[in-house]
Amino acid sequence: MERSDASESPLAAAPGATGPASEAFELLSNETRLAILVALWDAYDPFDGENAVRFSDLRDAVGVTDSGQFNYHLEKLTGHFVESTDQGYELREPGRKFVRAVVAGAGIEEPTLEPTEIDMECxxxxxxxxxxxxxxxxxxxxxxxxxxxxxxxxPRGHLSKFKLDPAGFTGRSPAEIYSAAWVRAFQRLYAMIEGICPSCSGPVERSLERCETHDDEGICDDCDRGAAVTAQFECPVCKEWAVTTLGGVAKYHPAAVAFHYERGLPLQYGFNDLASINERLETGHTDWNVVSEDPLRVRVTLGFDGDELDIELAEDLSVVDVSDPR
Known part of the structure; x- marks a missing residue:
């Protein structure tokens, strides 16, 4: 995988950046400024074109009596996180994104879920x-x-793991939490396959990664994985990353989607419950083999009800060949 110049901060080098990222953190280090963002968020309605809050109403909502002091903090936010209009003040998209991150769970107490058995077989x-x-x-x-x-x-026995914000636990059972994390993971993966970071919209570097000392018996002591070759994704701007199986990438291709759909299994639709996830895991199988060492290429074979489809992946995870081996 090619990496960007490590001498420059990925955040400072972000396309379209207006200044060092440290400035944005400094702006949000004040309690009054955070309260302003929250007050504007409370007034925000995504389906209402009039979301501006007048200065006096905003100051009252935040609870600051000193007009000059309040104006100082508001002006610090205006231009990046807050927009000033003839009607008043409202959140800009960076401001909404920041508050969404807080709502999703960043900075609040994490939920807990002790290991709980679900209706799934290894x-x-x-x-x-x-x-x-x-x-x-x-x-x-x-x-x-x-x-x-x-x-x-x-811990021993891990089969998969997916990121999930604490908000994803709301009103869900352990099986539903796992299903939500599964859906979220694949939606993020699909964006990264297309070269778009799901977190910051930056470019994504994609590659096949091979463990040269891989032990084929069980979990490799060097790479800690059961497969010698994996698909890896990394955003050089915000450092978002993902590692997945070769089958996870191959099954995104329209030929693979059609192959499974024609046999009664939709891959990218209706898999937000445990029964559908189990069906997907139990009814198909995936094998792969290296077809070229330099450059590295792999052929992924997808099987379903005795039928097979071959999808060949290049080193940058692009699909270079699709064939039915029958």
Whole structure:
């Protein structure tokens, strides 16, 4: 994977940046300014074209009696997080994005989910599967085998893990939490396959990554994974990243979507419940093999009801060939 110049901060180098990122953090380090953003958020209605709040009403909502002091903090926000109009003040998109991050769960107490058994079988050994939550990640793990990956902070048996904001726990059971995390992960993956960062909209670097010392028996001691080759994505602007299986990338291609849909399994629709996820995992299979060492290329074979489809991925994860081996 090619990487951007490490001597320059990825945030400072962001396309369209108006100044050092540290300035934005400094602007939001004051309690009054944060209260202004929250007050404007409370007044915001996405389906109402009139969201401006008059100066006096905004000051009353924030609770600052000193007009001069309030105006000082408001002016600091105006231009980047807040827009001044003839009707008053309203949030600009960066301001809305910041408050959304807070609402989603950044900066508040994280929820907890102790390992809980759900109605799912391990795809490797058929054992019982538990779902849990730790440090911003929803994971599922087999209770009987070593799973698909490991690591210093990863318990034995892990099969997959997906990011989920604390807001994703609202009103959901453990099975529904796992399903929500699954959907969220694949929507983010699809954006990254298209080269767009789902977090900041920056460009995404995509690559096949191979462990040269991979141990084919169980979890490799060097890469902590069950597969020697994985698909990796990284945004050089905000450092968002993802690692997924080769099948996860191949199944995004329209030929793969059609292949499964014709056999009664929609890949990108209606998979927001555990039963649909189980069906997807249980009815198809994925194999892969390296077809070129330099440059690295792999052929991913998708199987369903005795039929197969081959999709060949280049080193940058682009699809270079699609074929039916029958």
């Amino acid at each position: 795809s490797l050994c058929g054992g019982a599967v538990e779902v849990g939550y730790e440090d911003g990640w929803v994971y599922n793990a087999c209770t009987e085998c070593d799973g698909l990956f490991a690591g210093e902070d990863t």
